[in-house]
Amino acid sequence: MTNFDVKDLKLAEGGRRRIEWAAREMPVLRQIRERFEKERPLAGIRISACLHVTTETANLMQTLQAGGAEVVLTASNPLSTQDDVAAALVSYSEIPVFAIKGENNTVYYKHIHAALDHKPHLTMDDGADLVSVLHKERRELLPNVIGGTEETTTGVIRLRAMAADGALAFPIIAVNDAMTKHFFDNRYGTGQSTIDGIIRATNILLAGKNFVVAGYGWCGRGLAMRARGMGANVIVTEVDPLKALEAVMDGYRVMPMKEAARIGDVFCTLTGDINVIDRPHFEVMKDGAIISNSGHFNVEINIPALEEMSSSKRLVRPFVEEYELKDGRHIYLLGEGRLINLAAAEGHPASVMDMSFANQALSVEYMVKHAAELKKQVYSVPAEIDSEIARLKLAAMGVEIDVLTDEQVHYLNSWEEGT
Template identity: 55%
Template structure:
């Protein structure tokens, strides 16, 4: 029998409509749903999932449930859960523990409830499920075969655990798959971040100076779209190679202390902490806009800002204005949380179609191979990456060439 802890089951109709919309734009997951419905590869398998709980995630949950999985679902951010979508999943018989605007204590409670059924497979986004299994509730890790991690921040945490030798089960670094980070992180983040900033501020981007903190795949996408919208782009980096790449891509590169007085809009996308500090803010223009595109709300140093701001007030829905000691104001979107999902709808459906197809097939890989796998961070197999790419091309009706036997032999030869 399904369990749930959500706001209001009566919200389900609007949630179903959202899910149906993304289903019609996610052909890879739709194909997997049809296959899983027939083969039931997850029959009897318990899956606990913590991913931003909106329509695309909900559809992934329904695809896995169609394959026979018993799903236990929560969100991965207190502002990204959409209550109507959570209600729709409950209406479809899934166990859901999440609601929008939960306190940190409530959020932790939901994580624990999601783990309480002793899942066989974990699907995580940011590492909170795995973190609780290794700290507060190690007793719940006994039945876990392994799992999948969706995002850069979570993979960073997992690799740290792996390096220390404390990881209790294998975790697939879904984020590192080519069909994930090359498209989701770059094109998905690039589009959805600016969707959120524009819908929440109702300001033009053209002519403004945008400071992008970090030039990984997310930063590349954010900078690319800002440039296309007519902004001047500055990149700050700590990696000299990425800094060279940003410069060669046509952007200005400088330290934050030099960038701070120049920027109109700041977007951090690093997976690290305190990339924009109060000292940086004191150098900024009046009403500079601050956003975070990393998983946790520590990239913009919100804790220190809350302590040192002279005053604060909501200046627009989802935007809090903080007056600093020098009399200038900085405007923070979405409490410094993941801007594209906390205050908008996240990545486009077609992008998440690829990422979640990798998730579903990686979960299946864990189910079929967990007895052979060691408790380490493992790569998505080339076979899964290739299969997802070919499904995507087929959905577009696009064909590509194939190597001939002679070419294959040539590529695997050394004595030419």
């Protein structure tokens, strides 16, 4: 195989060992892979995947391949690729990979085009960049495409906007909508891995710090919970009154970002929106404030404004840029404002990605079977898939649950009985 672009194939052996280690924590995906090997439900299907190139993603790619799919993988973020994993997929699984950690935007989009050269029947996206390029620049490929899946909140938002505009050319299953995805991946995965990334980048003690969490969706909930567990004083900023109320009831201080900016020591955005930390916030931040992002794109922090306000900047640690403002204060930006849990750490633990990627694998199988029946819109993961993944996960953990008796089923489906 010659059609790939990775950093160094000599890294492959180390990548293979780490992929195998992750597999030990992914029992649900392993069960799906064993079934796929027997049934081959994806035989002859070409899949172009734009995902974070990690050990967990490698196990998903191998599962799709076991089901008969011809898979190509490219990165969904320039800083999230694990180069040894990319090399291992090429060397040992013969899966074409186009991804190099630290690639610039030009190379990033060149790699997306290379993945689309595969002429996919199905797309698999994390952030909707692949689908966006396909619709804007590679429309000649659209007749081949029967459907796709989307991994994350940001991508689902973009795709629903496309569908509302009548621009979406094929059906998409929003994997992020699955309860076994956002309840666990977003909350526990993002919570733990974001803290991991911030600490790896800075080596600071969180205990006693004012830790500002921008956004109280499932990712924000998880990060707030983990930051409090590390001893931080957690402050939440929100625009949604219901989520803000929930944060108050969960015991956090809630205030506008303009107020939080004055007292925060560490900031992290997880909203999916633009300029959440902006010029007015930089103007009032403490000397030494640390800012980071765990949303999909590096737009949540207004980096151009920070650049304009600064007299100089320098890299003081890997993934830590010191901006010296014109008034002498210093602000520290982590991971170029990109996903800090993947830029400076390894992303979500394999055991939580087990459920997310089980949703991906089963949603692809569902799309192959039902694409002809689906309209050009964004669908949630079918409830039966969600429940089956939860059942398989519980079984793998050795956890048993009760089963309704016939009497209980009858009672729940009747209206005659009361007090």
